Amino acid sequence: MSIQLQAITQQFHGQSVLDNLNLTIEPKKIYGLLGRNGAGKSTLLNIISDRLFPTSGTATLDGETLHDNDHTLGRLYLMSEVNMYNDRSRLKRLLNSTALFYGAFDRDYATQLAAKFDLNLNQRFGKLSTGYRTIFKLIVALCVPADYIFLDEPVLGLDANHRELFYQALIDSYTERPRTFVISTHLIEEIANLIEHVFILDQHQIIVNGSVSDILDRAYMITGPDTDVTGYTAGLNVIGQDHLGGITANYVYGALEDDRPIPDTVTIERLDLQKLFVNLTNAKEATTHVN
Amino acid sequence: MSTKRWAVTRYILMEQLQLLWRAYAIILIAFVVLPLLFAILTGNLGHYSFTSTLTDLGIGVAFGFFISITMSLTYDNFKLLIQNGISRKTYWQARVISLIGLSFGMEIIATLYNFLVTAPARGHSGQAFLGSTLYSLYDHFLGSNLFVNILGYMVFNWLFFIGLGLTGMAVGSIFSLLTKFTRNIALIAIPVLGFFLLVFLSNSSLNQHSYNLDGLVNFLKFLMGYHANAQPGYFNPTVPMLTMIIGCVIMGGIAYYFNQKLKLKK
Numbered sequence: 001m002s003i004q005l006q007a008i009t010q011q012f013h014g015q016s017v018l019d020n021l022n023l024t025i026e027p028k029k030i031y032g033l034l035g036r037n038g039a040g041k042s043t044l045l046n047i048i049s050d051r052l053f054p055t056s057g058t059a060t061l062d063g064e065t066l067h068d069n070d071h072t073l074g075r076l077y078l079m080s081e082v083n084m085y086n087d088r089s090r091l092k093r094l095l096n097s098t099a100l101f102y103g104a105f106d107r108d109y110a111t112q113l114a115a116k117f118d119l120n121l122n123q124r125f126g127k128l129s130t131g132y133r134t135i136f137k138l139i140v141a142l143c144v145p146a147d148y149i150f151l152d153e154p155v156l157g158l159d160a161n162h163r164e165l166f167y168q169a170l171i172d173s174y175t176e177r178p179r180t181f182v183i184s185t186h187l188i189e190e191i192a193n194l195i196e197h198v199f200i201l202d203q204h205q206i207i208v209n210g211s212v213s214d215i216l217d218r219a220y221m222i223t224g225p226d227t228d229v230t231g232y233t234a235g236l237n238v239i240g241q242d243h244l245g246g247i248t249a250n251y252v253y254g255a256l257e258d259d260r261p262i263p264d265t266v267t268i269e270r271l272d273l274q275k276l277f278v279n280l281t282n283a284k285e286a287t288t289h290v291n
Numbered sequence: 292m293s294t295k296r297w298a299v300t301r302y303i304l305m306e307q308l309q310l311l312w313r314a315y316a317i318i319l320i321a322f323v324v325l326p327l328l329f330a331i332l333t334g335n336l337g338h339y340s341f342t343s344t345l346t347d348l349g350i351g352v353a354f355g356f357f358i359s360i361t362m363s364l365t366y367d368n369f370k371l372l373i374q375n376g377i378s379r380k381t382y383w384q385a386r387v388i389s390l391i392g393l394s395f396g397m398e399i400i401a402t403l404y405n406f407l408v409t410a411p412a413r414g415h416s417g418q419a420f421l422g423s424t425l426y427s428l429y430d431h432f433l434g435s436n437l438f439v440n441i442l443g444y445m446v447f448n449w450l451f452f453i454g455l456g457l458t459g460m461a462v463g464s465i466f467s468l469l470t471k472f473t474r475n476i477a478l479i480a481i482p483v484l485g486f487f488l489l490v491f492l493s494n495s496s497l498n499q500h501s502y503n504l505d506g507l508v509n510f511l512k513f514l515m516g517y518h519a520n521a522q523p524g525y526f527n528p529t530v531p532m533l534t535m536i537i538g539c540v541i542m543g544g545i546a547y548y549f550n551q552k553l554k555l556k557k
Contacts, residue, residue, distance in 0.1 A: 051373055051555040068551070070295045074376040082557045084374035086367050100298045101375035146376070 001062055002026045003048065003076075003148060003180075008057035010043055017043050019204035021057070025180060027147060032191055032212075032273075033184040035201035036281050041184045042081060044201065045150045049078040061148070074102065076148040079141040081156060083133060087126025091136055094125060104145040113139045113169060117162060130157035138166055142173045148180045155187060163187075167194065188274040198273065202281045212273065219276045220256060223249045224266035232266050240279030251279040292388075299377055299385035300392075303368070307361060307393055314357050315350075322348060346409040351401035351448060354394075359455040362390060363463030369553045383550045386460060387543060394452035402445050417441065422524070429516060429528035443528055450535040457542035464549035470556075 003025040010018040017040040025031065035041045046052040048059055050067055058065065061072040085094055091114075099105035114121050117135045128136065134156050141149050155163045167190070174181065183191055198215060200208035208215060222229050226248040237254035251271060262268065271279075292300070323344050330339035372382050410420035417437045421430040426444040433439050466474050496504055514534045516526035 046555055049373070050378070053554060068378040068380050070293070070376065070378045070381050073373075073378055074295065076376065078374075080374075082555065084370040086371065097302060097371065098375055100302060101295070101372070101377055103294070103298075 003066070004058075004060045004063075005044075005048070006058050006060075008044070008047060008059065009055045010040065010047065010052070011055045016204050018047075018054070021204075021206055023199065023206060023209070025148065025182060027180055028178040029180055029197055030174065030195050031180070031182040032188070032195035032198045033182055033201065034188060034198060034277050035184075037186075039201045039281075040204060041201055042152055045078055045080065045152050045182070045184060049073070049076060049150065051078070051080075075146055076150065077102075077141055077144045077146040078150040079137045079152065079154060081153045083125070085125045087124065089125050091119070091121040091123055091125060094136075095121065095140070098140055098144060102144045102146065106143040106145070109173075110139050110143040113142065116165060116169070131159065131162065134158055135162065135166075138169075142169060146179070148182070150182045150184070152184045154183060154185060155190070163190065167191075170194065188277055189272070192273040200277060200280060207280060216270060216273065216276070218254055219271035220252045221249050221269045221271050221275070222252055222266060223247060223269070224263065228263045228265045232260065232263060239276075240282060251275070253280065293381075295377060296381050296384055296388075299372065299381055300388045303385050303389040304393060306368075307389060310361055311354075311357060311393075311397075314353065318348065318353055342412050346412040350404050351398070354397045354401065355452060355455050358390065358394060358397075358452055359459040362386065362456040362459035363466070365460070365463040365550070365553070366467040366556075369467065370555075373553075373555075379551050379553055383460075383547050387457070390456040390460075391453060394449055394456060398445050398449045398452060401448070402441065406441065426528075428523050428526040429531075431524040432516075432526060432528055447528055447532060450532055450539065454535050454539050454542065457539050457546060460546035461542045461549065464546050464553070468549060468552055 003023075005021060005023040005025075008018055008021040008023075009016070021044070033041050033044070043052060047054050048066060050059075050069075050073055053067075060066060061075060064072050066072045066076075095105070095107065095110055099107060111121070113119075117132075117139070119132060119135055119139070125133065125136065134154070135158065138151070138154055141151060141154075155166060158166065170181065171194070183195065185191055192212070195212055197211050198208060199206050222233050224232075225246060226243075229248045229250050233250045233252055236252045236256065238250050239253045240251040242249040242251075253276065256268070323341075326344060327339060327341070330336045369379070369382060373379075405424075406417055406420060410417060413420075415423070418430065418435075418440070421427065421437075421440055421444060424430075424444065426447055429443065429447070430440055433443050466477070469477065514531060516528055516530040518527055521527070
């Protein structure tokens with residue numbers, strides 16, 4: 001019972017976007033899909049939802065292909081950054097067509113959410129601002145009866161109040177009907193407490209794939225005088241470094257060696273998800289820079 | 292029919308009906324209301340014939356244009372449907388079903404209009420009206436029973452509409468895969484090349500000693516249903532009908548092939 005991606009490779013004009021990527025997305029979990037601009041997050045989501053064809057590899061849901069298959073495609077919904085609706089269509093009509101194609105669409109909840117977000121459903125899609133387009137797409141995403149919901153940049157153009165409202169609606173909706181959400185966003189701090197599992201996409205590969213708590217348990221910030229920090233972190237997986245005056249902070253991803261004595265001048269703290277992401281995805285640049 | 296296919300067919304059919312209603316409203320305004328207003332304003336009401344205007348509307352011809360254009364509009368509905376978990380195959384099937392259904396319905400309406408409104412208004416008998424249509428080449432082949440001949444005329448037109456719609460689908464699917472730049476180039480290049488091809492063919496037929504086109508002419512005559520010494524009216528309509536069916540299968544196949552390649556452009 002899951003979405004399985006096997007050996008997905010995607011190339012555009014000879015350039016690799018995704019390279020032999022393997023992934024499992026399980027039911028009833030909230031995932032974060034993180035990656036820098038151009039990392040291939042949207043491409044990955046578009047491949048899963050059959051909007052793009054991978055150069056090679058397969059995507060399946062419960063063993064059935066996701067390509068050209070109404071049964072499997074009907075069990076997922078991708079709210080994408082790209083607008084898929086006709087500008088001339090009124091929002092009410094778009095809700096009707098979604099209900100027609102998906103069936104069991106939660107019309108009452110959609111109306112409630114529209115009222116909460118102050119969205120007039122008689123408007124035409126093309127007349128909405130970027131933020132309200134996002135809001136409309138989010139409302140649809142929360143009300144379709146799909147088992148897997150993919151949200152690509154779900155807070156694009158939303159102000160802080162609407163973002164709060166959305167996160168609350170997401171939690172309420174998940175509590176009411178647990179299903180899988182995959183959230184792809186750059187606002188890591190805002191979703192860090194929402195997600196259970198994280199995928200980090202970098203250099204065309206998934207470089208981190210695990211539960212948020214397990215991953216953060218392996219992420220440390222070692223601070224202190226430069227020589228002491230360097231000495232203590234020698235041989236560890238240092239993914240980044242900061243300097244302030246005589247103080248150095250080394251970011252380590254991986255197990256610390258328990259038998260290694262900790263100098264009194266050195267402190268060890270946990271990293272948050274955003275800091276870990278920044279250092280992991282900067283690591284190659286830093287290496288290149290140092291070399 | 293599966294629930295999804297039925298839902299998509301219903302959606303496309305409703306959308307087509309809305310567009311069709313608007314198209315006929317525009318035709319009525321352009322060819323009936325505006326000439327009437329113009330006649331009133333210029334004081335030439337005596338020269339305006341409401342009956343004549345109404346009987347010259349050409350419901351079938353308008354539908355032919357309508358179905359070929361609307362069936363070529365591919366990408367917007369593809370976006371909406373893939374957003375809603377509908378496969379490309381179901382999209383293609385639903386379009387074909389709605390095309391067949393809508394063409395059938397419109398052919399019945401157009402036939403009723405032609406034989407119950409236009410023909411009596413012009414003082415023509417049913418058989419005489421058939422003789423003034425494209426079907427005049429075949430209107431005696433099936434005998435003298437008017438009902439049978441009208442039935443043949445309807446099947447002939449229905450197949451023609453389906454062919455037009457499938458051709459529109461095929462062209463639309465191909466154009467949906469092109470970038471805006473390539474599409475614009477194709478829109479300019481195809482009519483120009485077509486024009487040169489026509490000039491070439493007409494020159495070739497004038498200089499028959501340079502190119503022998505007898506084979507091509509005979510083949511075209513065969514496709515039109517001509518057979519040994521047949522006079523117009525006695526051509527065999529089953530040959531062009533079969534030709535249209537084969538054309539429909541080819542166009543449907545092309546539409547399907549390119550429809551399967553539809554993908555998000557951005």
